[in-house]
Amino acid sequence: GQQVMQIPQYQHVQEGEDFTTYCNSSTTLSNIQWYKQRPGGHPVFLIQLVKSGEVKKQKRLTFQFGEAKKNSSLHITATQTTDVGTYFCAGREGGATNKLIFGTGTLLAVQP
Amino acid sequence: KAGVTQTPRYLIKTRGQQVTLSCSPISGHRSVSWYQQTPGQGLQFLFEYFSETQRNKGNFPGRFSGRQFSNSRSEMNVSTLELGDSALYLCASSLRTAFYEQYFGPGTRLTVT
Numbered sequence A: 001g002q003q004v005m006q007i008p009q010y011q012h013v014q015e016g017e018d019f020t021t022y023c024n025s026s027t028t029l030s031n032i033q034w035y036k037q038r039p040g041g042h043p044v045f046l047i048q049l050v051k052s053g054e055v056k057k058q059k060r061l062t063f064q065f066g067e068a069k070k071n072s073s074l075h076i077t078a079t080q081t082t083d084v085g086t087y088f089c090a091g092r093e094g095g096a097t098n099k100l101i102f103g104t105g106t107l108l109a110v111q112p
Numbered sequence B: 001k002a003g004v005t006q007t008p009r010y011l012i013k014t015r016g017q018q019v020t021l022s023c024s025p026i027s028g029h030r031s032v033s034w035y036q037q038t039p040g041q042g043l044q045f046l047f048e049y050f051s052e053t054q055r056n057k058g059n060f061p062g063r064f065s066g067r068q069f070s071n072s073r074s075e076m077n078v079s080t081l082e083l084g085d086s087a088l089y090l091c092a093s094s095l096r097t098a099f100y101e102q103y104f105g106p107g108t109r110l111t112v113t
Helices: none
Strands: A005-007 A010-014 A020-026 A029-037 A043-049 A056-057 A061-065 A072-074 A085-093 A099-104 A107-112 B005-007 B010-013 B018-024 B032-038 B042-051 B053-055 B064-068 B074-078 B087-094 B109-111
Touching: A005 A085, A010 A020, A020 A085, A020 A107, A029 A072, A043 A056, A043 A061, A061 B087, A061 B109, A072 A085, A099 B042, B005 B087, B018 B087, B032 B074, B042 B064, B053 B064, B074 B087
Parallel strands: A010 A107, B010 B109
Antiparallel strands: A005 A020, A020 A072, A029 A043, A029 A085, A056 A061, A061 A072, A085 A099, A085 A107, B005 B018, B018 B074, B032 B042, B032 B087, B042 B053, B064 B074, B087 B109
């Protein structure tokens, strides 16, 4: 079945440094969503990408969907302590199964 | 607009018992999905309901079941609990289907002893 892997599993950065997490699917995705989960909290929707090669920005966050629609990335510029949390991608598997599969997540720690 | 609510927030059960968890979606949302979150397996999809019909189901045993009522509220039931069922159970609602923006509830932390 479909697998969605994220790398790295964990990243520790100094405040002000940049951060990138990568999401890779074993199959082509119809779309991809990104969520953030703060420690002790629940996932919060960040964005959805649908088109091949799509790039979207939200302030310091930049999201990309690969040309082949099998990978995606989230880049944070100049991290802040408020960026701490686990970032998940979630891909929709096309075809009959039509399930939303969550990636393994990347835990970001930001040291002030 | 009120967010997704889940009850109870915490639950302790013993092996072999059954449990029912409840989820009230955001008003107007017709899709409710359930997820199991554990440190080892991450976020795993259980099932999705839309207009009282199960639309999708994850790879969980038949002990896990759910239903949705006409007011879109949903319940999830786990029978014959096992130690491995200890997890955070999250409910998420969406306006149309789970492939659109999902709003998660705070979750129910289930501990099986």
